[in-house]
């Protein structure tokens with residue numbers, strides 16, 4: 001992420017260790033977390049206004065995502081679920097590319113063929129998200145095995161939730177990774193809910209991390225609201241994996257502030273009191289406090305970060321709304337390298353429906 005000249009922050013004595021984040025890196029983390037927060041709040045409104053079709057929010061999970069992403073290298077591969085916008089931003093995906101995908105405009109890299117939030121960015125080794133829960137876990141393990149066979153010193157990182165730890169792919173992926181010591185860092189964001197199913201009904205395991213023991217490697221529980229703890233833990237797991245020490249399962253404990261997606265109503269399954277208690281540990285406000293108290297971030301500097309994020313977002317939305325939508329008949333593109341006669345018939349039939357007004361482009 002590009003750093004602007006102001007605001008800057010001052011180092012606090014003793015705040016840096018070999019595995020720590022410098023004040024400037026903390027500021028970079030904060031900027032990304034603020035941009036993700038601001039974008040998230042706005043996207044929920046955009047969906048309610050009918051301007052985008054769907055959205056899966058990440059509020060409450062910013063520190064976990066940004067801390068993890070900061071510990072990775074550009075050549076590593078991220079296999080996200082559908083909530084990892086902050087990971088994408090930290091890896092350098094332009095906000096415009098994310099907004100284009102949410103709007104399915106003609107600049108969308110996935111050509112409007114994926115649900116909003118199910119984006120992917122080849123340039124940032126950020127694999128397209130797939131909705132079926134847990135599938136990214138086995139994909140990441142396979143990719144890590146391939147990297148190891150090729151001698152590439154990289155890790156793969158599947159991001160998934162507490163619910164995904166009950167999936168078949170979780171078992172298959174972690175078992176394979178344990179047996180073959182593949183360089184995968186399993187990053188579970190335990191946000192306490194799998195849509196309406198609470199964590200305590202997901203499993204009788206006291207923690208999710210301890211499931212790693214059964215697969216022969218270590219699991220660790222961390223405070224996912226602490227960006228520095230997340231960073232250190234992922235850095236450590238990454239080093240071990242690249243050195244041939246095998247995988248790690250990280251359980252970052254967080255809380256999903258918003259709905260699961262714009263398709264559900266959390267008031268039907270959880271209490272306001274629970275939400276309010278979680279919000280007292282808000283990861284964005286926690287880092288804001290630290291930057292102010294220990295690194296001299298002042299009110300003006302902080303306001304500028306929030307204002308810049310909002311301005312950047314508004315500009316991106318304006319561009320997306322002025323960009324034509326993906327052409328409706330583009331769904332027939334890219335099916336075969338050489339279009340078949342059947343495809344030509346389908347295109348003709350589609351064009352006839354448009355002419356007759358049955359389909360409105």
Ligand SMILES: Cc1ncc(C[n+]2csc(CCOP(=O)(O)OP(=O)(O)O)c2C)c(N)n1
Pocket residue numbers: 081083131132133160161162163164165191193194195256260
């Ligand atoms: C195989 C499969 N089963 C069910 C669903 C429906 N579904 C979508 S999201 C979700 C909950 C996932 O919860 P979790 O893994 O904790 O991640 P979170 O959404 O909390 O980030 C479910 C059950 C699905 N997409 N795929």
